[in-house]
Amino acid sequence: MEDFTISRANVLKENLYCKKCGGWVYCPEMNVKFKNDQEKEIECIARDCLKQSPKGEFLECPGCGSRYYLQDQV
DSSP states (O other), X not given: OOEXXXXXXXXXXXXXXOTTTOOEEXXXXXXXXXXXXXXXXXXXXXXXXXXXETTEEEXXXXXXXXXXXXXXXX
């Protein structure tokens, strides 16, 4: 198992395949949409796919267990 960092924006737009084993981790078709306080539609990563650790939110490769920690771009 390895740890990687990935942009949340990239995960929302592109398929994510594991850098270690090549397995599929996440795809944009899994994103969910909701309306914020200003009634603007926002697209987010499906909550059921996110895991939590002291380092932050991550997606986990089902094949090898590598973790992809989400980084918000500022």
